[in-house]
Amino acid sequence: MRLFEIGLVVATLASGFIWLLDALFFAARRKRNAGLLDDGKDPVVVDYAKAFFPVLAIVLILRSFVAEPFRIPSNSMMPTLLTGDFILVNKFSYGLRLPISNTKIFAVGEPKRGDVIVFKPPQSPDQDWIKRIIGLPGDTVAYRGNQVYVNGKPFEYQYVGEYVGKGSGAEMTGASQLTEKLPGRPHAILELDKAAFDQGEGEWTVPPGHYFVMGDNRDRSDDARFWPSHFLPEQNIRGKAFMIWMNCDSIGSLCKNNFDTSRIGSGIQ
Template sequence: MVWFETILVALTALTGLIWLLDKLFFAKRRLAAAGVLEEAREPVVVDYAKAFFPILALVLGLRSFVGEPFRIPSSSMMPTLLIGDFILVNKFAYGLRWPITNKKFLDNGEPERGDVVVFRPPHHPREDWIKRVVGLPGDTVGYHDNKVTVNGKELPYRAEGVYQGTGQGARETGATKLTEGMPGRPHFVLEREDSPFIPQGEGDWTVPAGHYFVMGDNRDNSEDSRFWGFLPEANLRGKAILVWMNFDWSADRKVDVSRLGTRIP
Protein backbone atom coordinates (compact mmCIF):
# COMPACT_ATOMS: atom_id res chain seq x y z
CA MET A 1 0.00 0.00 0.00
CA VAL A 2 1.66 3.16 -1.20
CA TRP A 3 -0.24 5.42 1.22
CA PHE A 4 0.93 3.45 4.26
CA GLU A 5 4.53 3.45 3.05
CA THR A 6 4.37 7.20 2.44
CA ILE A 7 2.98 7.88 5.92
CA LEU A 8 5.61 5.63 7.54
CA VAL A 9 8.46 7.39 5.71
CA ALA A 10 7.04 10.82 6.57
CA LEU A 11 6.63 10.03 10.28
CA THR A 12 10.11 8.51 10.48
CA ALA A 13 11.66 11.56 8.83
CA LEU A 14 9.66 14.01 10.97
CA THR A 15 10.44 12.39 14.32
CA GLY A 16 14.09 12.00 13.36
CA LEU A 17 14.36 15.62 12.30
CA ILE A 18 12.76 16.87 15.55
CA TRP A 19 15.15 14.74 17.60
CA LEU A 20 18.20 15.93 15.61
CA LEU A 21 17.30 19.63 15.73
CA ASP A 22 16.66 19.43 19.45
CA LYS A 23 19.98 17.71 20.09
CA LEU A 24 21.96 20.19 17.95
CA PHE A 25 20.29 23.45 19.00
CA PHE A 26 17.43 23.54 21.50
CA ALA A 27 18.64 21.12 24.20
CA LYS A 28 21.70 23.29 24.95
CA ARG A 29 19.55 26.40 25.22
CA ARG A 30 17.19 24.70 27.66
CA LEU A 31 20.09 23.59 29.85
CA ALA A 32 21.58 27.07 29.87
CA ALA A 33 18.25 28.65 30.72
CA ALA A 34 17.47 26.14 33.48
CA GLY A 35 20.58 26.83 35.46
CA VAL A 36 22.44 24.46 37.77
CA LEU A 37 19.72 23.45 40.24
CA GLU A 38 16.64 23.49 38.00
CA GLU A 39 15.77 20.51 35.83
CA ALA A 40 15.52 21.21 32.08
CA ARG A 41 12.25 19.70 30.91
CA GLU A 42 11.90 18.50 27.32
CA PRO A 43 8.90 19.67 25.29
CA VAL A 44 6.27 16.98 24.81
CA VAL A 45 6.84 16.87 21.05
CA VAL A 46 10.55 16.17 21.57
CA ASP A 47 9.79 13.48 24.14
CA TYR A 48 7.44 11.73 21.72
CA ALA A 49 9.90 12.09 18.84
CA LYS A 50 12.70 10.46 20.85
CA ALA A 51 10.39 7.64 21.89
CA PHE A 52 8.92 6.84 18.47
CA PHE A 53 11.80 7.51 16.06
CA PRO A 54 13.78 4.31 16.85
CA ILE A 55 10.64 2.19 16.53
CA LEU A 56 9.53 3.83 13.27
CA ALA A 57 13.04 3.59 11.82
CA LEU A 58 13.25 -0.10 12.70
CA VAL A 59 9.84 -0.87 11.18
CA LEU A 60 10.67 1.11 8.04
CA GLY A 61 14.01 -0.65 7.62
CA LEU A 62 12.58 -4.15 8.10
CA ARG A 63 9.58 -3.46 5.89
CA SER A 64 11.61 -1.88 3.09
CA PHE A 65 14.69 -4.07 2.98
CA VAL A 66 13.96 -7.40 4.72
CA GLY A 67 10.36 -8.58 4.66
CA GLU A 68 6.92 -7.05 4.24
CA PRO A 69 3.46 -8.49 4.99
CA PHE A 70 0.74 -8.42 2.34
CA ARG A 71 -2.88 -9.59 2.37
CA ILE A 72 -4.42 -11.53 -0.53
CA PRO A 73 -7.69 -9.78 -1.50
CA SER A 74 -8.75 -11.79 -4.57
CA SER A 75 -9.03 -15.32 -5.93
CA SER A 76 -6.57 -14.90 -8.83
CA MET A 77 -3.88 -17.07 -7.20
CA MET A 78 -6.15 -19.87 -5.96
CA PRO A 79 -5.57 -22.63 -5.04
CA THR A 80 -2.00 -21.63 -4.10
CA LEU A 81 -3.11 -18.52 -2.20
CA LEU A 82 -6.57 -18.04 -0.71
CA ILE A 83 -8.57 -14.89 -0.07
CA GLY A 84 -7.61 -13.74 3.41
CA ASP A 85 -4.08 -15.16 3.36
CA PHE A 86 -1.47 -12.91 4.92
CA ILE A 87 1.85 -13.57 3.22
CA LEU A 88 5.46 -12.61 3.89
CA VAL A 89 7.39 -11.12 0.98
CA ASN A 90 11.18 -11.27 0.76
CA LYS A 91 12.18 -7.69 -0.09
CA PHE A 92 15.86 -8.35 -0.89
CA ALA A 93 15.44 -11.37 -3.21
CA TYR A 94 15.58 -9.20 -6.35
CA GLY A 95 17.67 -6.32 -5.02
CA LEU A 96 17.13 -3.56 -2.49
CA ARG A 97 14.83 -0.68 -3.42
CA TRP A 98 14.10 2.69 -1.87
CA PRO A 99 10.69 3.15 -0.20
CA ILE A 100 7.96 4.96 -2.16
CA THR A 101 9.97 5.32 -5.40
CA ASN A 102 10.74 1.56 -5.57
CA LYS A 103 14.00 2.48 -7.34
CA LYS A 104 16.65 -0.25 -7.02
CA PHE A 105 19.98 0.74 -5.51
CA LEU A 106 21.53 -2.73 -5.00
CA ASP A 107 21.28 -5.76 -7.30
CA ASN A 108 20.75 -9.12 -5.63
CA GLY A 109 19.40 -11.61 -8.16
CA GLU A 110 16.57 -11.84 -10.66
CA PRO A 111 13.20 -13.67 -10.65
CA GLU A 112 13.20 -17.30 -11.76
CA ARG A 113 10.46 -18.99 -13.73
CA GLY A 114 7.83 -20.14 -11.25
CA ASP A 115 8.49 -17.47 -8.60
CA VAL A 116 5.41 -15.88 -7.05
CA VAL A 117 6.08 -12.13 -7.08
CA VAL A 118 4.50 -8.99 -5.67
CA PHE A 119 4.62 -6.00 -8.01
CA ARG A 120 2.94 -2.79 -9.07
CA PRO A 121 1.18 -3.30 -12.42
CA PRO A 122 1.86 -0.68 -15.09
CA HIS A 123 -1.81 0.29 -15.35
CA HIS A 124 -2.32 0.50 -11.55
CA PRO A 125 1.02 1.86 -10.26
CA ARG A 126 -0.30 2.60 -6.77
CA GLU A 127 -1.53 -0.94 -6.12
CA ASP A 128 0.31 -4.12 -5.14
CA TRP A 129 -0.58 -7.25 -7.12
CA ILE A 130 0.65 -10.84 -6.94
CA LYS A 131 1.13 -13.37 -9.76
CA ARG A 132 3.47 -16.16 -10.85
CA VAL A 133 6.37 -15.60 -13.24
CA VAL A 134 5.79 -17.78 -16.32
CA GLY A 135 8.01 -16.09 -18.89
CA LEU A 136 11.51 -14.64 -18.48
CA PRO A 137 13.13 -12.06 -20.77
CA GLY A 138 13.51 -13.59 -24.22
CA ASP A 139 10.97 -16.38 -23.65
CA THR A 140 8.04 -17.01 -25.97
CA VAL A 141 4.95 -17.87 -23.93
CA GLY A 142 1.80 -19.36 -25.40
CA TYR A 143 -1.59 -20.00 -23.84
CA HIS A 144 -4.06 -22.13 -25.80
CA ASP A 145 -6.76 -24.53 -24.65
CA ASN A 146 -5.94 -23.89 -20.97
CA LYS A 147 -2.34 -25.02 -21.54
CA VAL A 148 0.86 -23.01 -21.27
CA THR A 149 3.80 -23.40 -23.62
CA VAL A 150 7.23 -21.91 -22.99
CA ASN A 151 9.57 -21.65 -25.95
CA GLY A 152 7.45 -24.10 -27.91
CA LYS A 153 7.30 -26.77 -25.16
CA GLU A 154 3.95 -27.47 -23.55
CA LEU A 155 3.99 -27.80 -19.77
CA PRO A 156 2.65 -31.18 -18.57
CA TYR A 157 -0.62 -31.30 -16.64
CA ARG A 158 -2.09 -33.85 -14.24
CA ALA A 159 -5.71 -33.71 -13.11
CA GLU A 160 -6.15 -33.69 -9.30
CA GLY A 161 -9.95 -33.74 -9.17
CA VAL A 162 -12.67 -31.17 -8.55
CA TYR A 163 -11.75 -28.20 -6.39
CA GLN A 164 -13.77 -27.49 -3.23
CA GLY A 165 -13.48 -23.85 -2.14
CA THR A 166 -14.21 -22.38 1.28
CA GLY A 167 -15.15 -18.93 2.57
CA GLN A 168 -14.91 -16.24 -0.10
CA GLY A 169 -13.27 -18.80 -2.36
CA ALA A 170 -16.37 -21.01 -2.36
CA ARG A 171 -17.38 -19.61 -5.75
CA GLU A 172 -14.44 -21.51 -7.26
CA THR A 173 -15.99 -24.83 -6.17
CA GLY A 174 -16.42 -27.08 -9.18
CA ALA A 175 -13.29 -25.89 -11.01
CA THR A 176 -10.82 -28.53 -12.12
CA LYS A 177 -7.66 -28.67 -10.01
CA LEU A 178 -4.50 -29.61 -11.87
CA THR A 179 -0.78 -29.85 -11.24
CA GLU A 180 1.13 -27.76 -13.76
CA GLY A 181 4.52 -29.34 -14.28
CA MET A 182 6.70 -26.26 -14.58
CA PRO A 183 10.29 -27.62 -14.52
CA GLY A 184 11.56 -27.51 -10.96
CA ARG A 185 8.47 -25.62 -9.77
CA PRO A 186 5.33 -27.80 -10.04
CA HIS A 187 2.24 -26.12 -8.59
CA PHE A 188 -1.54 -26.32 -8.60
CA VAL A 189 -3.73 -24.35 -11.00
CA LEU A 190 -7.50 -24.06 -11.50
CA GLU A 191 -9.43 -24.04 -14.75
CA ARG A 192 -13.09 -24.08 -15.66
CA GLU A 193 -14.90 -24.42 -18.94
CA ASP A 194 -17.50 -21.70 -18.26
CA SER A 195 -15.01 -18.84 -17.83
CA PRO A 196 -15.58 -15.67 -19.90
CA PHE A 197 -11.82 -15.06 -19.99
CA ILE A 198 -10.89 -18.04 -22.19
CA PRO A 199 -11.50 -16.48 -25.66
CA GLN A 200 -9.59 -13.28 -24.92
CA GLY A 201 -6.87 -14.89 -22.80
CA GLU A 202 -5.28 -16.96 -25.56
CA GLY A 203 -2.28 -15.99 -27.63
CA ASP A 204 1.50 -16.03 -27.97
CA TRP A 205 3.85 -13.44 -26.50
CA THR A 206 7.62 -12.88 -26.71
CA VAL A 207 8.93 -11.30 -23.52
CA PRO A 208 11.18 -8.25 -24.13
CA ALA A 209 14.38 -7.56 -22.22
CA GLY A 210 13.84 -6.16 -18.74
CA HIS A 211 10.31 -7.55 -18.51
CA TYR A 212 8.44 -10.65 -17.30
CA PHE A 213 5.26 -12.49 -18.25
CA VAL A 214 3.12 -13.22 -15.19
CA MET A 215 -0.06 -15.23 -14.73
CA GLY A 216 -2.41 -16.10 -11.87
CA ASP A 217 -2.77 -19.75 -10.86
CA ASN A 218 -6.54 -19.37 -11.15
CA ARG A 219 -6.10 -19.20 -14.90
CA ASP A 220 -9.68 -18.36 -15.85
CA ASN A 221 -10.15 -15.70 -13.19
CA SER A 222 -6.98 -13.65 -13.29
CA GLU A 223 -6.19 -10.27 -14.85
CA ASP A 224 -2.56 -10.78 -15.80
CA SER A 225 -0.01 -10.38 -18.61
CA ARG A 226 -2.40 -11.99 -21.07
CA PHE A 227 -4.55 -8.87 -20.80
CA TRP A 228 -2.36 -5.91 -19.82
CA GLY A 229 1.05 -6.91 -21.15
CA PHE A 230 4.52 -7.45 -19.73
CA LEU A 231 5.69 -6.63 -16.22
CA PRO A 232 8.69 -4.24 -16.12
CA GLU A 233 11.51 -5.33 -13.83
CA ALA A 234 11.40 -1.89 -12.19
CA ASN A 235 7.87 -2.63 -10.87
CA LEU A 236 8.89 -5.68 -8.82
CA ARG A 237 8.39 -5.44 -5.06
CA GLY A 238 9.64 -8.81 -3.84
CA LYS A 239 9.24 -12.58 -3.74
CA ALA A 240 6.35 -14.19 -1.84
CA ILE A 241 7.72 -16.95 0.38
CA LEU A 242 5.12 -18.10 2.93
CA VAL A 243 1.67 -17.69 4.46
CA TRP A 244 1.85 -16.53 8.08
CA MET A 245 -1.88 -16.19 8.75
CA ASN A 246 -5.28 -16.62 7.12
CA PHE A 247 -8.27 -14.54 8.17
CA ASP A 248 -11.35 -14.73 5.96
CA TRP A 249 -14.02 -12.21 6.97
CA SER A 250 -16.76 -14.17 5.23
CA ALA A 251 -16.05 -17.40 7.10
CA ASP A 252 -17.47 -16.29 10.47
CA ARG A 253 -14.24 -14.33 10.97
CA LYS A 254 -12.24 -17.47 11.66
CA VAL A 255 -8.50 -17.98 11.47
CA ASP A 256 -7.57 -21.01 9.38
CA VAL A 257 -4.69 -22.44 11.40
CA SER A 258 -3.94 -25.02 8.71
CA ARG A 259 -2.57 -22.21 6.53
CA LEU A 260 -0.04 -20.96 9.11
CA GLY A 261 3.54 -21.35 7.92
CA THR A 262 2.53 -22.68 4.49
CA ARG A 263 5.42 -22.37 2.04
CA ILE A 264 4.49 -20.83 -1.32
CA PRO A 265 5.60 -23.18 -4.12
Protein backbone atom coordinates in the same frame (compact mmCIF):
# COMPACT_ATOMS: atom_id res chain seq x y z
CA MET B 1 -0.50 0.28 1.03
CA ARG B 2 1.29 3.10 -0.82
CA LEU B 3 -0.24 5.74 1.48
CA PHE B 4 0.97 3.78 4.51
CA GLU B 5 4.47 3.59 3.01
CA ILE B 6 4.55 7.32 2.35
CA GLY B 7 3.21 8.04 5.82
CA LEU B 8 5.83 5.80 7.42
CA VAL B 9 8.67 7.51 5.56
CA VAL B 10 7.36 10.99 6.39
CA ALA B 11 6.85 10.14 10.07
CA THR B 12 10.33 8.61 10.36
CA LEU B 13 12.03 11.58 8.72
CA ALA B 14 10.01 14.12 10.71
CA SER B 15 10.68 12.51 14.09
CA GLY B 16 14.37 12.08 13.26
CA PHE B 17 14.65 15.70 12.11
CA ILE B 18 13.00 17.02 15.28
CA TRP B 19 15.30 14.93 17.48
CA LEU B 20 18.40 16.05 15.55
CA LEU B 21 17.36 19.70 15.50
CA ASP B 22 16.80 19.66 19.26
CA ALA B 23 20.12 17.93 19.93
CA LEU B 24 22.06 20.47 17.84
CA PHE B 25 20.42 23.73 18.92
CA PHE B 26 18.14 23.47 21.95
CA ALA B 27 19.08 20.64 24.32
CA ALA B 28 22.25 22.33 25.59
CA ARG B 29 20.40 25.62 26.18
CA ARG B 30 17.71 23.88 28.24
CA LYS B 31 20.40 22.17 30.32
CA ARG B 32 22.14 25.48 31.04
CA ASN B 33 18.86 27.15 32.02
CA ALA B 34 17.62 24.31 34.17
CA GLY B 35 16.52 25.58 37.55
CA LEU B 36 15.97 29.16 36.37
CA LEU B 37 13.11 29.80 33.95
CA ASP B 38 13.34 26.34 32.43
CA ASP B 39 12.88 23.02 34.20
CA GLY B 40 15.27 21.39 31.73
CA LYS B 41 12.72 18.85 30.52
CA ASP B 42 12.27 18.04 26.85
CA PRO B 43 9.27 19.63 25.15
CA VAL B 44 6.44 17.20 24.46
CA VAL B 45 7.10 17.14 20.70
CA VAL B 46 10.78 16.32 21.27
CA ASP B 47 9.91 13.68 23.84
CA TYR B 48 7.57 11.98 21.35
CA ALA B 49 10.16 12.25 18.57
CA LYS B 50 12.79 10.51 20.73
CA ALA B 51 10.34 7.77 21.64
CA PHE B 52 8.97 7.08 18.17
CA PHE B 53 11.97 7.61 15.88
CA PRO B 54 13.85 4.37 16.78
CA VAL B 55 10.68 2.30 16.41
CA LEU B 56 9.68 3.93 13.13
CA ALA B 57 13.21 3.60 11.74
CA ILE B 58 13.36 -0.12 12.57
CA VAL B 59 9.93 -0.75 11.00
CA LEU B 60 10.89 1.22 7.89
CA ILE B 61 14.17 -0.67 7.46
CA LEU B 62 12.58 -4.09 7.98
CA ARG B 63 9.64 -3.30 5.71
CA SER B 64 11.73 -1.74 2.95
CA PHE B 65 14.73 -4.05 2.84
CA VAL B 66 13.87 -7.33 4.62
CA ALA B 67 10.23 -8.43 4.53
CA GLU B 68 6.90 -6.72 3.95
CA PRO B 69 3.40 -8.01 4.79
CA PHE B 70 0.60 -8.11 2.24
CA ARG B 71 -2.96 -9.38 2.26
CA ILE B 72 -4.39 -11.38 -0.66
CA PRO B 73 -7.57 -9.55 -1.76
CA SER B 74 -8.89 -11.87 -4.50
CA ASN B 75 -9.12 -15.44 -5.79
CA SER B 76 -6.68 -14.98 -8.70
CA MET B 77 -3.94 -17.16 -7.15
CA MET B 78 -6.13 -20.04 -5.94
CA PRO B 79 -5.44 -22.72 -4.90
CA THR B 80 -1.88 -21.60 -4.03
CA LEU B 81 -3.11 -18.52 -2.18
CA LEU B 82 -6.60 -17.88 -0.85
CA THR B 83 -8.49 -14.66 -0.31
CA GLY B 84 -7.62 -13.49 3.19
CA ASP B 85 -4.12 -14.96 3.28
CA PHE B 86 -1.64 -12.61 4.93
CA ILE B 87 1.75 -13.21 3.34
CA LEU B 88 5.34 -12.10 3.79
CA VAL B 89 7.32 -10.86 0.82
CA ASN B 90 11.11 -11.10 0.75
CA LYS B 91 12.33 -7.62 -0.23
CA PHE B 92 15.95 -8.78 -0.53
CA SER B 93 15.48 -11.58 -3.11
CA TYR B 94 16.06 -9.40 -6.16
CA GLY B 95 17.99 -6.50 -4.65
CA LEU B 96 17.57 -3.54 -2.33
CA ARG B 97 15.03 -0.93 -3.40
CA LEU B 98 14.23 2.49 -2.01
CA PRO B 99 10.82 2.92 -0.37
CA ILE B 100 8.10 4.76 -2.32
CA SER B 101 10.05 5.03 -5.60
CA ASN B 102 10.97 1.29 -5.63
CA THR B 103 14.27 2.24 -7.30
CA LYS B 104 16.83 -0.57 -7.11
CA ILE B 105 20.04 0.52 -5.40
CA PHE B 106 21.75 -2.85 -5.05
CA ALA B 107 21.24 -5.95 -7.21
CA VAL B 108 21.23 -9.37 -5.54
CA GLY B 109 19.52 -11.86 -7.84
CA GLU B 110 17.10 -12.13 -10.73
CA PRO B 111 13.49 -13.34 -10.72
CA LYS B 112 13.12 -16.99 -11.75
CA ARG B 113 10.42 -18.77 -13.67
CA GLY B 114 7.79 -19.97 -11.21
CA ASP B 115 8.45 -17.31 -8.55
CA VAL B 116 5.33 -15.83 -6.95
CA ILE B 117 5.88 -12.09 -6.84
CA VAL B 118 4.21 -8.93 -5.60
CA PHE B 119 4.37 -6.02 -8.03
CA LYS B 120 2.75 -2.83 -9.23
CA PRO B 121 0.93 -3.49 -12.52
CA PRO B 122 1.72 -0.99 -15.29
CA GLN B 123 -1.94 -0.05 -15.71
CA SER B 124 -2.52 0.42 -11.95
CA PRO B 125 0.78 1.63 -10.45
CA ASP B 126 -0.89 2.66 -7.19
CA GLN B 127 -1.89 -0.95 -6.41
CA ASP B 128 -0.04 -4.11 -5.34
CA TRP B 129 -0.86 -7.33 -7.22
CA ILE B 130 0.45 -10.88 -6.94
CA LYS B 131 1.03 -13.42 -9.74
CA ARG B 132 3.45 -16.13 -10.84
CA ILE B 133 6.30 -15.53 -13.29
CA ILE B 134 5.83 -17.64 -16.41
CA GLY B 135 8.00 -15.88 -19.00
CA LEU B 136 11.49 -14.45 -18.58
CA PRO B 137 13.13 -11.79 -20.78
CA GLY B 138 13.55 -13.19 -24.29
CA ASP B 139 11.02 -16.02 -23.85
CA THR B 140 8.14 -16.60 -26.23
CA VAL B 141 5.05 -17.48 -24.18
CA ALA B 142 1.84 -18.86 -25.66
CA TYR B 143 -1.48 -19.82 -24.10
CA ARG B 144 -3.79 -22.03 -26.13
CA GLY B 145 -6.45 -24.52 -25.07
CA ASN B 146 -5.77 -24.01 -21.35
CA GLN B 147 -2.12 -24.93 -21.90
CA VAL B 148 1.01 -22.82 -21.46
CA TYR B 149 3.87 -23.01 -23.95
CA VAL B 150 7.30 -21.49 -23.36
CA ASN B 151 9.64 -21.26 -26.33
CA GLY B 152 7.46 -23.75 -28.20
CA LYS B 153 7.47 -26.40 -25.45
CA PRO B 154 4.16 -27.11 -23.68
CA PHE B 155 3.96 -27.55 -19.94
CA GLU B 156 2.73 -30.95 -18.78
CA TYR B 157 -0.38 -31.23 -16.61
CA GLN B 158 -1.66 -33.82 -14.17
CA TYR B 159 -5.30 -33.90 -13.14
CA VAL B 160 -5.72 -33.88 -9.34
CA GLY B 161 -9.48 -33.79 -8.94
CA GLU B 162 -12.49 -31.56 -8.53
CA TYR B 163 -11.76 -28.55 -6.38
CA VAL B 164 -13.93 -27.76 -3.35
CA GLY B 165 -13.69 -24.15 -2.26
CA LYS B 166 -14.79 -22.48 0.93
CA GLY B 167 -15.49 -18.95 2.05
CA SER B 168 -14.69 -16.44 -0.66
CA GLY B 169 -13.32 -19.27 -2.78
CA ALA B 170 -16.57 -21.21 -2.85
CA GLU B 171 -17.25 -19.88 -6.34
CA MET B 172 -14.49 -22.15 -7.63
CA THR B 173 -16.11 -25.34 -6.32
CA GLY B 174 -16.35 -27.77 -9.21
CA ALA B 175 -13.31 -26.39 -11.06
CA SER B 176 -10.60 -28.81 -12.13
CA GLN B 177 -7.46 -28.77 -9.99
CA LEU B 178 -4.33 -29.73 -11.87
CA THR B 179 -0.61 -29.78 -11.23
CA GLU B 180 1.15 -27.61 -13.79
CA LYS B 181 4.59 -29.14 -14.20
CA LEU B 182 6.58 -25.99 -14.70
CA PRO B 183 10.21 -27.19 -14.87
CA GLY B 184 11.68 -27.11 -11.38
CA ARG B 185 8.54 -25.54 -9.89
CA PRO B 186 5.43 -27.73 -10.18
CA HIS B 187 2.39 -26.06 -8.66
CA ALA B 188 -1.38 -26.33 -8.46
CA ILE B 189 -3.71 -24.45 -10.79
CA LEU B 190 -7.48 -24.22 -11.27
CA GLU B 191 -9.40 -24.32 -14.54
CA LEU B 192 -13.10 -24.02 -15.27
CA ASP B 193 -14.22 -26.73 -17.66
CA LYS B 194 -16.82 -24.53 -19.35
CA ALA B 195 -15.57 -20.97 -19.19
CA ALA B 196 -17.85 -18.76 -21.27
CA PHE B 197 -15.50 -15.82 -21.64
CA ASP B 198 -12.21 -14.74 -23.17
CA GLN B 199 -9.49 -17.24 -22.26
CA GLY B 200 -6.71 -14.79 -23.06
CA GLU B 201 -5.19 -16.98 -25.75
CA GLY B 202 -2.26 -15.64 -27.71
CA GLU B 203 1.50 -15.61 -28.11
CA TRP B 204 3.90 -13.03 -26.75
CA THR B 205 7.68 -12.49 -26.85
CA VAL B 206 8.94 -10.99 -23.61
CA PRO B 207 11.18 -7.94 -24.16
CA PRO B 208 14.40 -7.31 -22.19
CA GLY B 209 13.82 -6.09 -18.64
CA HIS B 210 10.26 -7.45 -18.53
CA TYR B 211 8.38 -10.54 -17.35
CA PHE B 212 5.19 -12.37 -18.28
CA VAL B 213 3.01 -13.22 -15.26
CA MET B 214 -0.13 -15.29 -14.78
CA GLY B 215 -2.43 -16.21 -11.91
CA ASP B 216 -2.80 -19.83 -10.83
CA ASN B 217 -6.60 -19.49 -11.03
CA ARG B 218 -6.49 -19.27 -14.81
CA ASP B 219 -10.11 -18.27 -15.41
CA ARG B 220 -10.31 -15.73 -12.59
CA SER B 221 -7.07 -13.83 -13.08
CA ASP B 222 -6.48 -10.43 -14.64
CA ASP B 223 -2.90 -11.08 -15.69
CA ALA B 224 -0.45 -10.36 -18.51
CA ARG B 225 -2.66 -12.16 -21.04
CA PHE B 226 -5.17 -9.32 -20.80
CA TRP B 227 -3.01 -6.26 -20.10
CA PRO B 228 -2.58 -3.61 -22.81
CA SER B 229 1.22 -4.00 -22.60
CA HIS B 230 1.19 -7.76 -21.74
CA PHE B 231 4.46 -7.42 -19.82
CA LEU B 232 5.62 -6.48 -16.32
CA PRO B 233 8.63 -4.13 -16.12
CA GLU B 234 11.35 -5.36 -13.77
CA GLN B 235 11.35 -2.07 -11.86
CA ASN B 236 7.72 -2.68 -10.82
CA ILE B 237 8.56 -5.83 -8.84
CA ARG B 238 8.38 -5.36 -5.07
CA GLY B 239 9.55 -8.77 -3.90
CA LYS B 240 9.10 -12.54 -3.76
CA ALA B 241 6.27 -14.05 -1.71
CA PHE B 242 7.57 -16.81 0.55
CA MET B 243 5.26 -17.48 3.53
CA ILE B 244 1.67 -17.28 4.77
CA TRP B 245 1.65 -15.95 8.33
CA MET B 246 -2.10 -15.68 8.85
CA ASN B 247 -5.41 -16.28 7.09
CA CYS B 248 -8.62 -14.41 7.69
CA ASP B 249 -11.30 -14.71 5.01
CA SER B 250 -13.77 -11.92 5.65
CA ILE B 251 -16.17 -9.54 3.99
CA GLY B 252 -14.89 -6.03 4.54
CA SER B 253 -12.10 -5.41 7.00
CA LEU B 254 -13.26 -7.42 10.04
CA CYS B 255 -12.09 -11.00 10.40
CA LYS B 256 -14.53 -11.94 13.17
CA ASN B 257 -14.21 -15.72 13.59
CA ASN B 258 -13.01 -16.58 10.09
CA PHE B 259 -9.42 -17.51 10.94
CA ASP B 260 -7.90 -20.58 9.29
CA THR B 261 -5.02 -21.56 11.56
CA SER B 262 -4.02 -24.47 9.30
CA ARG B 263 -2.47 -22.04 6.82
CA ILE B 264 -0.20 -20.30 9.33
CA GLY B 265 3.46 -20.80 8.48
CA SER B 266 2.78 -22.40 5.07
CA GLY B 267 5.46 -21.82 2.45
CA ILE B 268 4.56 -20.49 -0.99
CA GLN B 269 5.63 -22.73 -3.88
